Amino acid sequence: MPLSRRMVRTWPVAFMLVASVLLVLASSLPAQAQGLSLSGLAGGGGGGDGEQQTQVDPQALQASLDQVIATLENDAQRGELLTRLKELRQATETLTSETGAGQSGQGGLLGALADSFTEYGDQAQAGQAPLDIWTQRTLRASEDLEALFSSISREELLRDSAEAAVLLAVWSGLLFTLIGAGRLLARRHGWPRVLPPEPRGWMLIEHFLRKALPWMLAFAIMLAVLSWLDVSQAARTIVLVVAYITMCGRLLSTVFDVVISLFTRGHRRVAVAILRQGALGRLFLIGALAALGDAASSERLSAQMGNELAGWVSVTCNVLAAIISGGLVIRYRRPAKHLIRNRPYPQRREKTTSQEIINVIGRLWHVPALLLIGASLLAIFFSAGEADGAFTRAIVCAALLVLTLVINGVIQRHSEKATHRRRKSQYRRRLERFGYTLLYFVFWAIFAELSLRVWGLSFLGIGEEGAISARIGQALLGVGTTVLLAWLAWIFADTAIQRALNASARSRGRRVHSARAQTITPMIRNAIFITIVVIALIVGLANLGVNVTPLLAGAGVIGLAIGFGAQTLVQDLITGLFILIEDSLTIDDFVDVGGHMGTVERLSLRTVRLRDLDGIVHIIPFSQIKGIQNFSREFGIALMRIHIPHDMKIDEAIELMRSVADDLRKDPMMRHYVWSPLEVQGIQAFEQGTALLRIRMRTAPVMQWDVARAFNLRLKQRLDELGQSLAVPRMSVTMENAEPGGEFHETRDDASQGPATPRRHASMPGVQG
Incomplete structure (x- = not known):
């Protein structure tokens, strides 16, 4: 934003006033700073380079000071000065932000990543990187630990340890006594020690109380007893913390055992057995670590251990609990999937929307769980353990992920039903597939935006145009949009090619159309596909921040060099392109290209491959073809010249020829190849005393030689039956x-x-x- 005309006009005055104020403040420094002269201040305090120091006129300085003092004493002038200074600061901040945004708006994804690495490097140099903060926090925690041990004597440490060991032994004895009493009571009443398959409600309650109640009673009794016992604070804290964390671990594992016992019906029984065998111990450890982290963050324990040490212990316990939870999710994701998806057969048979949603959740339940754990760990790492509300934000992100997965599952189910609903054209089917993919892309983009909004960032850059996350998100969104548009362009182009080739099938046979499709379609599709891919690649590289101008210039120079150095190749390509566009020959055509006659087996952009009547393969460049004789188009003509015997009348000979042609047209093997009756064109000439009769028939393409040979065979057989011989020279x-x-x-x-x-x-x- 340009500065206003008033600000530009008042800039020198404001600058003089600011300089005068700074000089006044410099003159009022304490005594240790009075050694600096005005000339040293003006020269930046550096005289080591040999430059002469600037001398200040005392009278000019006195006048400037009098002007500043007068301005500050006058209320109106002082207010005007403050207003101008604020306007100057605001204009400077606006200009700086616009300059930074303009510089940051360039570079695409690579530029955003480079800026993020630069920012991280600046933080690392300033000691504000996460690793540096964690190192400093660990050092402070170790200092608190040393202070804690140095504050007590050795005798106090031994006494506290002995008291804590005695109290832990008392707690252990009490706990085992309560556990034994519970087992004795269960045995007396005939209660099952292990829950049977499909347990009843009272069995679940009895199992929970027998497993968790002894730990709860032991903690409550120790809490009550220690409230009136005269023991040290350290011993009391150790015993209560141990009793508390073990009770929480036992509660978590027992609750999980009771919950999974509700799913021991049918095929779920094996999954429940696997979870009971391996997951309960890990859940006990997770609950104990989480409880220890919660206890360490309490005010009483922080006061005893020290804030830094207590915070470090709390964060470490939470991190370990999260890591063990992630391993538990990965290890037992399949048994949990079976618990969620294996519903009764009547429900699985109905194929309702709720059943599909349950299947999606069962198949992908571990994804939001791992996201929740990973987000919590990342938040703890980057905030150095001070991630207030990180768990809540992670829960919100996991809920958004579950919602996105459910929506995508519903869309996928609808797309599968649409594909099997009725027969559709390939064009419509591909467009529907593109539409469903676009929906997936949109919902995942919305999920990314909402998830980053939860953490105070933005993926689409709405309201945060200059943020690094917004620049990365916009670059990735641009790449994704480029891919989708390239896919859509390919669908339209490929469909147009297919429709253009199918249009010729109405006027030509199926075999001819198939040969043309085999000839032209691969080359045109490959050329268009390569063009689309190259354009999409250039646009994608531009979105990534790569300067594509040198690439385009280099490609142009290389293309020009190839054009001059491969003129024969270019001539072959251009000639072949026109031959294929004009449909002069296709695969399976029988052609004569001047010196070579045979069947076309393959066509490329440069050559044609022929196999002649002797089985020899000829590879002929298109530039060597001067003319094409194609025997496979529309129809063929079987032209024959017959010498009439001397003693046979011409009318009898013509009648004989027509009879032989009629018999040939009735032959089951040849009737499909003869397309017209015999056409007698008359006597062409007299050769050595005999008449030369010219006849012909229209045949299928490339079948004229077969028809002529079949006609000659039948004519010979008929003459043999009549006792006639073919005419010979006389x-x-x-x-x-x-x-x-x-x-x-x-x-x-x-x-x-x-x-x-x-x-x-x-x-x-x-x-x-």
């Missing part, structure tokens, strides 16, 4: 003046194999054949 020979009075012609048929058979026929004189 040559006529004319011999003149062979005999007097006449001439004859010799004609032979030159077959492809065997000698020619001459045949003679007469002709008219003077006529040439």
Whole structure:
């Protein structure tokens, strides 16, 4: 916020007045500070560097002092001076806070972490780090312990120890006597020593009284007896503390034993047995440590031991109790889960919302318990044992966690029902999954914000824009939002690709569509996926505080270098991209790419893989393909040229061809490949004395050669049945003046194999054949 014009105008006057006041205060220092001259004050007290000290004019100093004295004596001027000084202080604080916020607002997550480490380092250098505070507190506790032992003599220590040992022996004898009396009473009345499965109510009461009442009576009797016995205060305190902490440990373990005895029905019996066998002893120790920590924090015991020693003992006992509790939760989480989840079969069969909530709590009960313990330990550590209300805050955080887990469990149950409710498109199913994930993200963010609010922090930075926790939370929230938006963009892009490919299936066959999908879909999906991931990665790095400008510049330079150094590769990629977009060839097409003919087995961004008729695989770069002959599109043409025999009329030959084609179309193996009747295109030419008949049929793609071979086979079989032979080349020979009075012609048929058979026929004189 810029300073007002009035403040800027009055700044020099205020500065002179402040300097004058400081000079007056400096002149009124006690005698040990009078050795400092005015020149030393002006020069910062340092003359070791050889610089000349500034000389102050006595008359100017006298005038300044008179002005300050006059200002302070005048009420109006003094009030105006105070008002200007307050305005100056407020403007300076505002400018400092804005500058700090502007500097702290940069850097993202890494900057926030760096600032937090810097702050922790400053605290460590100033001796305010948690470890330093714990060290200082331990030293003060040891000093209290030394003072406690040094304040009493050796004779008093021996006397107090003897009295405490005698009183502890008396308490132990009384306790064992009461325990034996309880067992004798139970045996006389026939009460069970161990609770049976599914105990009755009076059995639970009897078990609790028999287990806990002797400890309570022993403590009460010792408290009453020690109130009138003439013993030392130390011995009385030791005995009462031991009796109190053991009674609390026994009460905790007994109450837990009675509670779990209510769940000994059915499948829960094994879990109850496991908990009784291993958890009761640990619970006794936890209760004793918690009671010792509570007793050490009392005013009477603090006065006897010392505040620092008593506080250290209290915190240590609480920490040990929390650690043992965490180990107990981890070790026995499965038996406790069985106690919570194993309900009667009619309740488990109904699948109600309450049953689902119980299942969620049983599956994740240890998470809030461990959070409660961990939060308490962290609060104790960072506050050096002075975490007032830390346990209450931890309980609130655990309750928020349980609520969040229950809400997420309900959302998960609803999502599972929605997926099995009816058939949906893949696009809608993916959007619903994204929506449920977004709900999970929102509720966990709300939980983080509320939990940090309990501890006086903020995750979203609401009202605390400059806090380190808010900066870390906002950076993490930005990363999470980036991931969700990238996922949503991928869903839209992938769905658009699928719909664009499915649109071509209406006009083309399923096989062609499948081949096109296998060809184009992986490459387009990979390209779009890599693009989205790269963009999301750049945005995520920016949220983390990484400067992405050098990365983008380096990527541009590398891309330019690759473009110039790999021109052939770029040409292959561009040509292949256009070939695939134009759908010139796909997988399983039979093509001729100029010098290579075969079936397309695989397509990549740079090459096409062909397998020819001999089974040889050819890898051809796209840049070498100048033209494509695709035999697998729409239909094929079986074109045939048949030589007609000499002694067969042309009409009979055409009728024979049509008959053979009709028989071929009725063949169960070939009828699916012949798509049209026989089309006679006429006599194409006369070759060596025979007529060449041109016919054709429309067939399925790539099946024209199979259809032609099948037609030729049937035609040969039909000619064999008719006793006809295929036409062979014919040559006529004319011999003149062979005999007097006449001439004859010799004609032979030159077959492809065997000698020619001459045949003679007469002709008219003077006529040439």
